[in-house]
Amino acid sequence: MPIQSAAVVGGGSFGTVIANILADNGIQTRQWMRDDSIADAINQQHINPRYLPDTPLNPALQATTDLQAAVTNADVVFVSVPSASVREVAEKFLPWLQAEQCLVSTTKGIEPENFMLMSQVLSDVCPDNPVGVLSGPNLAKEIARRELAASVIASENSDLRREVQEALSCDYFRVYASNDPHGVELGGALKNIYAIASGFVAALGLGENTRSMIITRSLAEMSRFAVQMGANPLTFLGLAGVGDLFVTCSSSLSRNYRVGFAIGEGKTLDEAIESLGEVAEGVKTLRYVREKAIESDIYMPLVMGTYEVLFNGANPKQVAQGLMRGEMASDVEFALSRNEI
Ligand SMILES: NC(=O)C1=CN([C@@H]2O[C@H](COP(=O)(O)OP(=O)(O)OC[C@H]3O[C@@H](n4cnc5c(N)ncnc54)[C@H](O)[C@@H]3O)[C@@H](O)[C@H]2O)C=CC1
Numbered sequence: 001m002p003i004q005s006a007a008v009v010g011g012g013s014f015g016t017v018i019a020n021i022l023a024d025n026g027i028q029t030r031q032w033m034r035d036d037s038i039a040d041a042i043n044q045q046h047i048n049p050r051y052l053p054d055t056p057l058n059p060a061l062q063a064t065t066d067l068q069a070a071v072t073n074a075d076v077v078f079v080s081v082p083s084a085s086v087r088e089v090a091e092k093f094l095p096w097l098q099a100e101q102c103l104v105s106t107t108k109g110i111e112p113e114n115f116m117l118m119s120q121v122l123s124d125v126c127p128d129n130p131v132g133v134l135s136g137p138n139l140a141k142e143i144a145r146r147e148l149a150a151s152v153i154a155s156e157n158s159d160l161r162r163e164v165q166e167a168l169s170c171d172y173f174r175v176y177a178s179n180d181p182h183g184v185e186l187g188g189a190l191k192n193i194y195a196i197a198s199g200f201v202a203a204l205g206l207g208e209n210t211r212s213m214i215i216t217r218s219l220a221e222m223s224r225f226a227v228q229m230g231a232n233p234l235t236f237l238g239l240a241g242v243g244d245l246f247v248t249c250s251s252s253l254s255r256n257y258r259v260g261f262a263i264g265e266g267k268t269l270d271e272a273i274e275s276l277g278e279v280a281e282g283v284k285t286l287r288y289v290r291e292k293a294i295e296s297d298i299y300m301p302l303v304m305g306t307y308e309v310l311f312n313g314a315n316p317k318q319v320a321q322g323l324m325r326g327e328m329a330s331d332v333e334f335a336l337s338r339n340e341i
């Protein structure tokens with residue numbers, strides 16, 4: 001059955017972009033947020049003044065601060081709040097959910113307890129509902145300007161994949177399907193770490209060869225980690241892998257890149273986060289992935305170096321130079337485990 005009604009849980013930039021595409025596609029869409037004044041502005045002026053002030057929104061999009069009203073009877077619920085709040089919000093809407101309603105996470109982060117990705121958190125809280133993940137190179141502000149973009153809907157449930165593809169596809173947003181939700185979701189979470197590292201490199205004024213080296217070696221490192229976690233390595237050659245890594249490591253629209261850039265310019269981590277004023281998921285993801293890599297003995301020199309800069313005050317230039325002299329990679333550039341290097 002095609003999706004006829006949707007809820008989007010989260011009032012930030014990405015939630016608003018997804019809600020607006022759904023409304024443009026004629027789907028009855030309710031967007032839930034905590035802030036009354038933003039909900040009023042969406043309903044009356046058709047604008048999200050805090051997150052997307054320059055984007056006229058579809059007048060059919062309804063905003064609400066009533067979570068029950070938003071999720072009740074929606075064919076699909078998109079969850080688009082920062083990772084630290086996904087469990088809390090899912091626990092709140094669970095009492096109003098029916099088993100046939102699909103849940104789709106757009107959140108690119110990790111819950112530290114048990115190293116859970118957001119779709120796993122949703123399944124944990126709502127075990128009776130089909131769950132999917134939407135991820136890809138999707139800078140919200142560009143999609144809001146209707147610049148051409150593509151994303152991936154990943155789920156083990158083929159009906160969910162097909163229905164979400166149809167619901168979101170339009171002349172400026174193309175949606176591919178994947179049956180590797182774990183790989184797609186790991187790609188979205190991991191690339192934020194390397195966007196921070198790329199931000200350092202840009203602030204240090206290093207050139208395009210350096211950027212290419214960072215992006216390519218990041219891809220090798222994140223694929224190695226994801227394969228150890230059970231993902232399909234081919235996923236990392238697609239939009240949710242190299243696609244998202246490339247855009248986030250190259251664009252000052254990325255919040256993670258901006259945090260790295262600010263630190264490369266000499267700001268402290270706290271100053272960088274404060275000046276951003278939005279969520280940069282990579283800061284927390286870096287901590288959790290480093291711990292997991294140590295625990296599982298996965299070779300991740302870029303994660304280790306980035307951690308030293310962010311949390312131990314190491315100088316980014318010295319860390320970069322140290323990495324150049326680090327453990328020699330053999331001719332096996334894409335080794336899947338430390339033993340192969
Ligand atoms: N902005 C982007 O370009 C993209 C973001 N994403 C992901 O989507 C997720 C959300 O990102 P954005 O919308 O950009 O974030 P944002 O920072 O623009 O907005 C987050 C929203 O969640 C709300 N929120 C925070 N804690 C909450 C709680 N406990 N209960 C209810 N609402 C809460 C905030 O008030 C805000 O409305 C992130 O994990 C991000 O990685 C994914 C693709 C693109």
Ligand SMILES: O=C(CO)COP(=O)(O)O
Nearest residue numbers: 136137138139254255256
């Ligand atoms: O995930 C994103 C683009 O695909 C957005 O990245 P940031 O969270 O770094 O802004």
